[in-house]
Structure formats: structure tokens, C-alpha cells
Amino acid sequence: MPSRQDILNAKILVVDDSPDNIELMEEILREEGYTCVSSTMLPEQVCPLHREHNYDLILLDLQMPGLNGFQVMKGLKEIEQGGYLPVLALTAQPSFKIAALEAGARDFISKPFDLLEVHKRIHNMLEVRLLYKELAQYSKAQQELALHDALTGLPNxxxxxxxxxxxxxxxxxxxxxxxxxxxxxxxxxxxxxxxxxxxxxxxxxxxxxxxxxxxxxxxxxxxxxxxxxxxxxxxxxxxxxxxxxxxxxxxxxxxxxxxxxxxxxxxxxxxxxxxxxxxxxxxxxxxxxxxxxxxxxxxxxxxxxxxxxxxxxxxxxxxxxxxxxxxxxxxxx
Incomplete structure (x- = not known):
């Protein structure tokens, strides 16, 4: 199980077209102790940034000019290729919540933010994401063991x-x-x-x-x-x-x-x-x-x-x- 320190050191990206919302979310995360937080107001940057940094959590606003959150998630799915899509949708529209989950988001946070809700949903999502990564690494290690000689490390x-x-x-x-x-x-x-x-x-x-x-x-x-x-x-x-x-x-x-x-x-x-x-x-x-x-x-x-x-x-x-x-x-x- 991921430790609290592992969760606080997770890589988080905040995506919102409002500088006030980004500043508020960054402050909430910093006060909770998260150490690796970045942000962007440009939705077209999300996929390239995720390819480079492999974020553990993307806090994604659904309503943005240009690419909206649903279009961004479509691009992220291609990167994850069937893996765990680390998106926590941010929305002020109740009707968008189910649509966000159907589009691949793992959870959502309602606007305006409820501080207790924000902390709990972020923590829970990161816990699952990091556990998923641990299991993926374990599976890869098991596969390596199945294909290589345990003594010499050579192919079997x-x-x-x-x-x-x-x-x-x-x-x-x-x-x-x-x-x-x-x-x-x-x-x-x-x-x-x-x-x-x-x-x-x-x-x-x-x-x-x-x-x-x-x-x-x-x-x-x-x-x-x-x-x-x-x-x-x-x-x-x-x-x-x-x-x-x-x-x-x-x-x-x-x-x-x-x-x-x-x-x-x-x-x-x-x-x-x-x-x-x-x-x-x-x-x-x-x-x-x-x-x-x-x-x-x-x-x-x-x-x-x-x-x-x-x-x-x-x-x-x-x-x-x-x-x-x-x-x-x-x-x-």
C-alpha cells in the first residue's frame, strides 16, 4: 500500500483556464503537503506534458475554450493505452459528472470547491493510482522472472x-x-x-x-x-x-x-x-x-x-x- 509520503510526493497537474482557480487549487495542495504540483491553462499542452512527466493525477477542468476536458481525456486515453487514466474532473455542471466518468475520468470534484471533499477525493485517487503502478511494476517483474534464468539473468x-x-x-x-x-x-x-x-x-x-x-x-x-x-x-x-x-x-x-x-x-x-x-x-x-x-x-x-x-x-x-x-x-x- 502506498505510504502517506508516497502520496504527498506524487506528480500532480492542475488544468484550468481560470488563473484564480489554478491559484486556489495549488494553494490547497501545498497546504496539504503535496510537493510536486504543476499547472497549465492551455489544454493542448496536457497530452505532451503527460507523455513527458507521466503524472499520477491530472485535475482537469471540463469547460475550457479550444479543447474541452472531454477532448483532452480522449487524447490521454491514447497515451495510457488501456491503463489507469489518472483524471479527476473539475466541473460546476452537475450534468457533466456522469458524462465525465463515462469519458474515462476516475472521479470528479464539484465547483465551487468543498475543501474536505477536495482532500478526500485527491487522496483516494492517488492511493489507487500509485497502487495500480505498484501492481503494474510487480507484473512486469514477474514477467521478467518468467522469461529469464534466476541465477544468471540470461534469457531462459x-x-x-x-x-x-x-x-x-x-x-x-x-x-x-x-x-x-x-x-x-x-x-x-x-x-x-x-x-x-x-x-x-x-x-x-x-x-x-x-x-x-x-x-x-x-x-x-x-x-x-x-x-x-x-x-x-x-x-x-x-x-x-x-x-x-x-x-x-x-x-x-x-x-x-x-x-x-x-x-x-x-x-x-x-x-x-x-x-x-x-x-x-x-x-x-x-x-x-x-x-x-x-x-x-x-x-x-x-x-x-x-x-x-x-x-x-x-x-x-x-x-x-x-x-x-x-x-x-x-x-x-
């Missing part, structure tokens, strides 16, 4: 599949290709089993940062779960455009991980599938990349593999002898 599989579909559509329109890279950490289980999940979680967070640092901003880096990750590359033209980034990722993830007094080492195996060469659907590309990952594991780990490379003569990346697929930790100094 649900969001990943949407990103792949978008990359395929873009590649199709631009007559380009896209790549799906399926990554699995070599030796992660041994580290997790030996040193515990806290160390394992630290490794996964460090891996996610290395993947992001080694990828383009337009690429998608996602965590599927466990020690499995996926990188989606859009706007590529040849297999080599995916092999280069894959080699970079293999190199980046083979660097040592320093956690507390330990130096931990592991590597990664990567399976690559190419759109449209290997498949033309999201599920098929993921499955083919998964199979290519298995082939990379079977061939010795710490390397990448792809069906397209095999068709072109088996272009695979051998594991360097000096960088084993995985090691347990040793103390570092």
Missing part, C-alpha cells in the same frame, strides 16, 4: 525460442543465415560434486558473463538449465561466420576461474546448426545443434562441431593438448 528457454524464431524471420527476409550454438560445460559435474553448489553457481555466473563478453550485442545468450547454454547468431552468411565465434567461446571458457583460494578449470563443447542449411524450424535447429554437441563430446570435448562442417570435409576444432577438457581445482596464490 521460453524467451530463447522466441529469439530464435525472430532471428530466422530476419534471416529469411534478408536472404541471410542464422546459427544456433548449443554449449555444454566439460567437467562441470566434477567441480559441482567436489566443491558444492555454491562454487558451481559461481562458475555458472562467470560463464554467463564470459559468453556475453565474447558475443555481439545483437546475439542472444541463454541458459537452458544446469550447465547448458545456447548462443543465437543472426545475420551471418557462411559457416565460417559461426565457426569464428564458436572458437572464441571455446577459448574464453577454457580460461581459469578464480573463486576464493581456488583456481578452477573446465572447458566447453559446442554443437552448431545453421539456418536454413541444416533445418528451417526452431525445434529442428535445436535438436540438430544438440546432436552436434554430442558429436563434439564424443570426439574429445573442448571443441565445436556442426553437420555443415562435416559435409564440407569435417572442419572441427581439436582440443589443444595443453588445455585439458576439465581439471579439479588447485589453490592459487
Amino acid at each position: 528457454r521460453r524467451l530463447l525460442e522466441d529469439r530464435i524464431e525472430t532471428a530466422l524471420q530476419h534471416a529469411n527476409r534478408s536472404h541471410a543465415k542464422a546459427a544456433v550454438m548449443y554449449l555444454d560445460l566439460d567437467g562441470f559435474k566434477a567441480i559441482n560434486d567436489t566443491y558444492g553448489h555454491a562454487y558451481g553457481d559461481d562458475i555458472l555466473k562467470m560463464v554467463s558473463q564470459r559468453l556475453l563478453s565474447s558475443s555481439r550485442k545483437e546475439d542472444t545468450v541463454a541458459r537452458l538449465g544446469g550447465d547448458e547454454f545456447m548462443v543465437v547468431l543472426g545475420d551471418i552468411h557462411t559457416l565460417a561466420d559461426a565457426q569464428g565465434p564458436a572458437a572464441k567461446l571455446v577459448e574464453a571458457l577454457s580460461e581459469p576461474y578464480f573463486i576464493n583460494d581456488l583456481t578452477l578449470r573446465l572447458s566447453t563443447s559446442i554443437g552448431i546448426s545453421i539456418y536454413p542449411d541444416d533445418a528451417e524450424t526452431v525445434d529442428a535447429l535445436i535438436n540438430i545443434a544438440d546432436y552436434a554437441l554430442y558429436e563434439a563430446k564424443r570426439a574429445g570435448k573442448n571443441r565445436f562441431c556442426s553437420p555443415a562442417a562435416n559435409r564440407q570435409g569435417g572442419a572441427k576444432m581439436p582440443a589443444p593438448a595443453e588445455k585439458p577438457a576439465a581439471e579439479l581445482a588447485v589453490p592459487h596464490r
